[in-house]
Amino acid sequence: MSGIVVFGAGGRAGRAVTAEARARGHAVTAVVRDPARYPDLGAEGVTVARGDVTEPGSVARTVAGHAGAVHAVSPFSGSEQGFETLDPGFFVAAADALLDGLATAGVGRLVAVGLGANLLGADGRPVMDDPLAFPPEIRPFARAHTAGLHRLRERGDGPVDWVMLTPAGHLEHGGARTGRYRFGGERLPGGDREPWLSYADLAVASVDEIEKPTRHRTRVSVFNYREAKG
Numbered sequence: 001m002s003g004i005v006v007f008g009a010g011g012r013a014g015r016a017v018t019a020e021a022r023a024r025g026h027a028v029t030a031v032v033r034d035p036a037r038y039p040d041l042g043a044e045g046v047t048v049a050r051g052d053v054t055e056p057g058s059v060a061r062t063v064a065g066h067a068g069a070v071h072a073v074s075p076f077s078g079s080e081q082g083f084e085t086l087d088p089g090f091f092v093a094a095a096d097a098l099l100d101g102l103a104t105a106g107v108g109r110l111v112a113v114g115l116g117a118n119l120l121g122a123d124g125r126p127v128m129d130d131p132l133a134f135p136p137e138i139r140p141f142a143r144a145h146t147a148g149l150h151r152l153r154e155r156g157d158g159p160v161d162w163v164m165l166t167p168a169g170h171l172e173h174g175g176a177r178t179g180r181y182r183f184g185g186e187r188l189p190g191g192d193r194e195p196w197l198s199y200a201d202l203a204v205a206s207v208d209e210i211e212k213p214t215r216h217r218t219r220v221s222v223f224n225y226r227e228a229k230g
């Protein structure tokens with residue numbers, strides 16, 4: 001089995017993972033809900049496929065024959081979108097569909113992108129519960145994301161070896177690829193330095209964890225420290 005499937009391939013993280021995987025020579029199946037909306041995705045080594053990350057049959061069909069899958073899907077792209085259409089069960093449905101679909105297809109590795117809002121702050125509370133650190137109006141999205149993490153953990157003894165990579169701090173679109181990153185635990189990195197991550201380095205970590213898994217059936221935070229200016 002070879003090649004990497006990217007769910008959410010038209011999004012910011014999905015595009016970065018696709019680019020990183022291609023740069024390393026992997027064939028990529030780029031899964032989007034409506035290929036007609038993404039005419040720019042197809043390229044040498046990239047096959048665009050229609051799929052829905054919340055449907056196990058769709059997942060099984062698109063992942064068959066691949067070495068691993070990356071879940072970079074979000075039903076919510078920013079607060080300007082509003083919450084009227086946000087399904088609180090979205091990430092649970094995605095976790096179930098991915099675990100079931102990958103198992104059906106015999107694909108053993110899943111890398112899921114997490115949300116820093118459910119890491120713990122200095123006071124031991126999840127960041128999303130601190131109104132100074134996290135906009136309260138976005139909490140429904142953070143709760144939905146967190147429910148997806150819980151579902152992965154509940155089903156952690158199944159055949160699919162998953163890892164959730166949770167960006168700690170700001171995830172910067174267009175930020176430079178350094179090729180470096182650190183893994184941490186459940187807490188936001190403390191200290192004086194500011195944790196952040198570029199999408200490009202999130203992609204480096206994601207493809208690394210498909211190629212040579214180092215973390216198993218767990219979630220980790222992933223970050224760099226922003227370089228001090230001057």
Ligand SMILES: NC(=O)c1ccc[n+]([C@@H]2O[C@H](COP(=O)([O-])OP(=O)(O)OC[C@H]3O[C@@H](n4cnc5c(N)ncnc54)[C@H](OP(=O)(O)O)[C@@H]3O)[C@@H](O)[C@H]2O)c1
Pocket residue numbers: 007008009010011012013014031032033034037051052053054072073074075076077113114115116117145166167168169170171
């Ligand atoms: N600091 C942080 O912790 C942080 C910051 C930003 C993002 N994130 C997380 O990173 C992940 C990726 O975020 P992003 O910024 O790359 O999001 P994005 O740019 O909004 O892209 C998300 C993609 O998901 C796709 N999608 C939505 N529903 C789908 C479904 N049912 N099946 C398949 N694809 C679907 C969308 O494509 P279509 O609508 O075209 O289908 C879209 O291209 C998310 O989990 C997000 O929460 C974390």
